[in-house]
Amino acid sequence: MPPHSTSISRTTLHYTTTLTPIGTALAVTSDRGLVALRFAEGSPESMLAQIMAWRREPAARDDEALAPVVIELEQYFAGERRRFDIDLDLTGLAPFTRAALEAIRDIPYGETAGYGEVAITAGAPRAARAVGTACANTPISVVIPVHRVVRADGSLGEYGGRPEVKRALLALESGIEGVLP
Template sequence: MISATYTVHPTPVGDALLVFTDEGLVALHVTHDDGDDALAALSLALRTLPGRDDVVDGDLRRQLDEYFEGSRRTFEVTLDWRLTRGFTREALEAVREIPYARVASYGEVAAMAGRARAARAVGTACATTPWSIVVPVHRVVRSDGSMGEYGGHPEVKRFLLDLEAAAGE
């Protein structure tokens, strides 16, 4: 049986639900309403109900605060990849290579992941990522440069891109 804990950390774009297993961060979801739905979905995916632990991984919470203050450009956290498989993982690993304050198109990420014609699959990987912010799917844009939906919250994507652009100057 897998053991998991979670905490909720406030950010300027909404509360971040942080879920950890013994192997690392298994999910980071920004909740825009009630985080109970996200926690329930993760519980089903993990086949366990994570216990609340408000002192879990203070280091990641500090890193998130630093990111939103504009002083952190990368995250140092071990990821538990159990919720990703196949090309989704390859695409998300490629996304992690996009430099801070830069963007890449879905097609460029597909090429980075070794499948130049898999832009739509990259879109699916970004839309279903278990990690918001620490795996910077907000840096992936459409081929025409437009932002896209970002889980129905394009304003969050715009906020993150503007934050990085301002801090990158």
């Protein structure tokens, strides 16, 4: 090792894929918690490559280690789970993004909140647009329920270019049957 260099301990990310009613989910964890949960935005391999580049950590498939994540997702889509118990690893996110996502995680099942309301809860009342950016760029869908964040006029807005998925998730949480694709 060259003089004055520091050794950085690199963890290995673990991942799995699972089929859900809204597409194939890619779940990625670190030793601290869930790093990413992405749905059908391309091939799972390309999504994994993006996450590995962002986190700068290698990844290994580990279906067994991620079984609890898959079970909680299955329970959610079956209407049996209202809150996820999965630890999150939000390392690398900007402080306000982290605060906004934590505020979003507290929106009750079946309810919605406006971008401005989330901004207030996150400690930045004038940052409604930044909340929108945090929602659009969240690495963790569904477990962080960004689908519960709506525009000030109550309209749904986008959901990663898939507003029909946002409608379906909100309908699922409202107890409307047969809404998932």
